[in-house]
Amino acid sequence: xxxxxxxxxxxxxxxxxxxxxxxxxxxxxxxxxxxxxxxxxxxxxxxxxxxxxxxxxxxxxxxxxxxxxxxxxxxxxxxxxxxx
Numbered sequence: 001x002x003x004x005x006x007x008x009x010x011x012x013x014x015x016x017x018x019x020x021x022x023x024x025x026x027x028x029x030x031x032x033x034x035x036x037x038x039x040x041x042x043x044x045x046x047x048x049x050x051x052x053x054x055x056x057x058x059x060x061x062x063x064x065x066x067x068x069x070x071x072x073x074x075x076x077x078x079x080x081x082x083x084x
């Protein structure tokens with residue numbers, strides 16, 4: 001039998017599921033946190049790639065483009081550092 005619920009109840013249910021779904025007990029007992037940091041700079045930077053204690057870290061450099069005189073130019077760089 002299918003039951004319908006109100007929109008506020010559905011919102012509360014979705015938010016609660018999102019919060020409790022992210023708990024370490026739900027993550028297979030690992031309990032490790034995930035860290036992510038974003039930096040925006042004028043020049044491309046290298047992040048840290050490799051082990052840092054119990055975590056493995058990697059990074060991604062993403063160019064930020066802007067249209068200047070009808071051509072796409074790189075005006076900044078975004079560095080995304082992830083440790084998991």
